[in-house]
Amino acid sequence: MVHRDRIALCAALAVFTGGALAACRGADPGPQALRTVTIYVSTDRVFSEPVLRAYEQQSGVTVNAVYDTEETKSTGLANRLLAEQARPQADVFWSNEPVRTLVLKSRKALASYRSPNAKGIPAALVDADGYWTGFSARIRVIAYNTTLVTLADAPKSVFDLADPRWRGQVAIADPRFGSTSFHVAALYAAAGDERMDAFFRQLKANDVKIVDGNSVVRDLVARGEVKIGLTDTDDVNVAIEDRQPIAMVLPDAAGLGVPVMPNMVSLIANAPHMEEGQRLIDYLLSGDVEQQLAHSEAVQIPLHTGVPGPRNIPAIDTFRPMTLDFTKAAQRVEDVTGRLASILGL
């Protein structure tokens, strides 16, 4: 009797745990999903999901996407891709800023692929070895509250943010994460350590508000908690579309150049669906997708010549972009992160 009970209970425990796992849905391909492709996307979901859905409809291929964000709360898809490196699950990585892609390239997690649709994209935005291709760019901008600051008074350079007249009125995202980390690394690479260290010390003395994401910067500026902030074009545009009192300035047009950040798309090394991955990359690099992203709330700037850009944002050939070597900027991230943690007391 006792023996029977014991067997029954062990069986129950095993069946229970197994059942809990079995009740989950498996990766059943199903008849309609014979052609699938898996993409990891760090471009904000609200912008990237419609693009991928359009591809599904157009190609008949099922797109399995994993989304993430660049906010500080995210551990990032790059970590997942690195952890899965021995047995990759993804075919394509679509990043909304350069650092992650360059980290993956340096860790040999990417495969080389030169898409025919990369033709027409400026050479500086295409990897010479074919590990990544840039498309649809964003700009780092200075956002200001239009009820508190006029366009004439708004800062025109990132370095103006350390001006004592803005004391306690500037917000930036934590510079260790996301597009801000790339921006400050690029500034260190372009302007030199001494100048940038001094700038960030002044910024700290100026009581800068360091918050946990570019969207938070935008919200603080829009609500008037601070007058100005450093953020991205897409963040500001969402608030403008929401009719909030906010506008933006393209910084350093007359100095170091306007900081431009392209999306980057890459093929994953040993991807399970290599050919489908290449087709999806071709699609993402098409003029159609750039137009779609330009006319969405993302207001991303097309890199192909001849593709109409977003309204309210100047075309890329109408201002002077910051000249920089993405690889060199990305290599500065670790060092700059350490410096800023110390200078800003993060």
Add this chain to the structure above:
Amino acid sequence: MWGWRSSRTVVVGLATTLFVVICVFPIASFLMTSLQGVTAAFALDARQWGLLVNTAVLGIGTAVLATAIGAPLGLLLARAPLPQKTLLRVALAAPLLLPPYVVALAWTYLGSNRGLLATAVGYDVLAAWTYSLPAAVLVLGLVLYPLSMLATEVALRRIDGRLEEAALMVAAPRGVFWRLTVPLVAPGIMAAALVIFVLAVSEFGVPGVLRVRVYTTEVFTAFAALYDPGRAALLALPLLALCVAIAAVAVALLGDRFVSVRRGADTPAALRFERSHALLAAITVLVTALALPIAVLAREALTSRSIAAVIVGSGEAIANSVRLATLGASAVVGIAMWLGYARARTTRRVGRLVDIGLVVLFAVPGTLVGVGLIAVWNRPGPLGALYGTDSMLVLAYLARLLPAAVLALAASGRTVPVSHEEVAAVSGAGWLRTMWRIVIPQMRLGLVAAWLIAFVLAFGELGVSVLVAPPGETTLPIRIYTIIANAPSSSVAVLALLQAGVILGPLAVLGAILAHREVS
């Protein structure tokens, strides 16, 4: 009864094996792999020590505040003649359903220099307090107090009223309360406080919103900014040491107490509370912790220009979350029940070590657990068959929540006297039958509370889920999280209310049904 071939050994051994494979192995595997190449000496600099102190203050402050609110409420729910008690319990537990990050946002909408309060009174009332460590403690305390409340109520309901009646013959009610009742419920309250402490020190969303620098962000930075798992593993060690220290102090303070079970006798009238005072306390907490944040969020949400557009498309994610959290919570309690029982029956010394080990496992940052799970399960063969399916999400919930559930159910298991099992054994009952007929029924309140808490925590789990969720599928927290990055604050408020409402709705209906039954 602990012989190699005994039922108890086999069942507890099987549960322990599952625990080791699901919880311990991924973390151990991650630490071994990550620390392999690390040879440099490791020492915290002054800045990092400062961050660690902030984290300790945040954890201890939150645990103290949540216990200070939750334990008295648990006492009132167990001992005061409150009206509509079931419904009130659900309402008082509801703040746990609000994502802490969003409650912090609501706090800033209320208290910032352009917030509702400043607008209403004409000047910045809270000034330096809005973005501060005390504000982070307040927000987390208001979100996490239900854990303490539920643990206290469960522990109080387990007390044999006859013990207190006997004590009242020789001591005044106040003396009985402090010298008998409180010590008897202390293990449950302390277990909840430890869980709250760990949840608070693991949190970086709330400190992020309120601009409080904490050590947890250091670990996170090594991952998210530097992609350096070795450094992340090293940096996690002081955080884990802090948790060991706090757990050791708690265990030493508590010791192992015998707690008798309640059998029939009600709480003596002298130890009950007056209805009006209890109701006032409950309403005060409800307004502060639930009504106020929801009102602030609702006000923000109403400014959204497209509420429907924000909600549309979340149906599948909601269904996934409910299904997976239900499976996850059931699996967590199904395994933790045996391990909690085993912990309750171990010797004092072993038990203390086990408790500390459980706290440490629960304190391991979610990202580390997620990467460890990938390393263990993403491989060719039978293990790899699960990877890429949503079974990984159930495994993630198990890996995250099992240690806390074992800790909680051990406190519940200690309320069942060993003598009951001995009597059953003398009467010829086997261990399984004793468990089924005697032990588990006496633990049922603890089991129900553990399931509910596991469900709520699994439903809101994000840190591990975001790393192991299969491509093409999503849970509600992941969907919300990936949408809010660029959405206006009004849409964030809509999504936060949606997340809370998805669980709160069914719980309120359940509460109403139970309340109706109570009345009839």
